[in-house]
Amino acid sequence: MISDFLQNPGVLLPIHSRVESERFGIDVARLNIPIDSPASDIQIAQICNESSADILILRYPSTRNRLAQSLADLSKAQAFQADTLVYFSKDLDPITESSKTNYSWKFSIASPNDNSIIKALSQIIFQDYPNHYRSNHRLGSQSIVDGYVEWASFGLADSAKLTAIIETPDSKKIGFALVSFDENGAEIELNGVHPDFHNQGVYSVLLQMLMGYLANQKIEKLSISTQIQNTRAIRAWVKAGFNLEFSLNTFHIMPRY
Ligand SMILES: CC(C)(COP(=O)(O)OP(=O)(O)OC[C@H]1O[C@@H](n2cnc3c(N)ncnc32)[C@H](O)[C@@H]1OP(=O)(O)O)[C@@H](O)C(=O)NCCC(=O)NCCS
Numbered sequence: 442m443i444s445d446f447l448q449n450p451g452v453l454l455p456i457h458s459r460v461e462s463e464r465f466g467i468d469v470a471r472l473n474i475p476i477d478s479p480a481s482d483i484q485i486a487q488i489c490n491e492s493s494a495d496i497l498i499l500r501y502p503s504t505r506n507r508l509a510q511s512l513a514d515l516s517k518a519q520a521f522q523a524d525t526l527v528y529f530s531k532d533l534d535p536i537t538e539s540s541k542t543n544y545s546w547k548f549s550i551a552s553p554n555d556n557s558i559i560k561a562l563s564q565i566i567f568q569d570y571p572n573h574y575r576s577n578h579r580l581g582s583q584s585i586v587d588g589y590v591e592w593a594s595f596g597l598a599d600s601a602k603l604t605a606i607i608e609t610p611d612s613k614k615i616g617f618a619l620v621s622f623d624e625n626g627a628e629i630e631l632n633g634v635h636p637d638f639h640n641q642g643v644y645s646v647l648l649q650m651l652m653g654y655l656a657n658q659k660i661e662k663l664s665i666s667t668q669i670q671n672t673r674a675i676r677a678w679v680k681a682g683f684n685l686e687f688s689l690n691t692f693h694i695m696p697r698y
Pocket residue numbers: 566567570630631632633634635638639640641642643644645646666667671673674676677
């Protein structure tokens with residue numbers, strides 16, 4: 442979540458990722474570097490060099506423009522940039538957000554009964570979705586899609602999260618957004634629209650309705666992130682009034698055998 446990068450956890454330590462390790466059948470760890478971390482590039486590079494994980498997924502602010510070369514020079518590990526992530530956010534105002542209604546598309550909050558449709562939607566929406574996993578030849582394509590399906594399904598089952606659904610006028614469920622909450626507000630973790638319904642403004646409506654719903658719940662800020670090349674999603678966010686917060690480089694670090 443965005444809070445991983447806005448709060449300083451103190452000591453930097455790679456964290457074993459159980460879910461990703463089980464999914465890919467290898468030892469996967471994560472290391473997130475917050476925006477204002479006092480750690481030097483040399484310290485970060487040393488931690489990466491000593492990692493024993495099969496893949497260490499490192500995310501650090503793109504403003505550290507000299508770190509990539511230090512990572513390229515690691516003696517015990519090889520590293521490559523797997524994607525660039527951009528975070529956007531918007532302050533929600535109950536009056537402005539809730540005045541934007543009028544749509545023929547229908548908005549609802551999903552229940553656990555929607556599990557099979559949420560799984561089917563994520564399967565098709567994220568079939569070829571380009572992310573940092575896909576940059577790595579070691580990771581199987583089907584496991585990557587399965588990961589999205591599992592993420593959406595577990596998110597739906599999590600009572601601390603919310604899954605919003607967008608439907609056609611005849612009640613066909615064609616898109617969703619999984620939202621989580623913390624002290625910074627709400628964050629869309631995962632979202633998309635069935636490809637048969639692209640380019641009809643469905644996503645923009647889903648965003649508007651979701652922003653209105655959250656503003657009415659007194660949520661003050663909504664954040665979201667994606668890969669920098671996802672121009673379609675980013676354009677929709679800019680139109681909806683979101684602003685760029687910061688960008689992160691994702692590196693995969695693997696031991697040299
Ligand atoms: C990104 C994504 C959600 C966009 O969905 P979408 O429903 O096609 O988006 P919209 O229709 O709202 O907007 C797309 C375009 O349709 C245009 N549009 C809006 N209303 C329209 C209408 N009534 N008729 C025709 N076109 C319209 C928009 O202007 C926009 O064009 P632009 O890209 O030139 O600005 C979809 O491509 C998707 O699911 N991608 C895979 C998952 C993903 O990337 N998720 C987001 C990041 S986590």
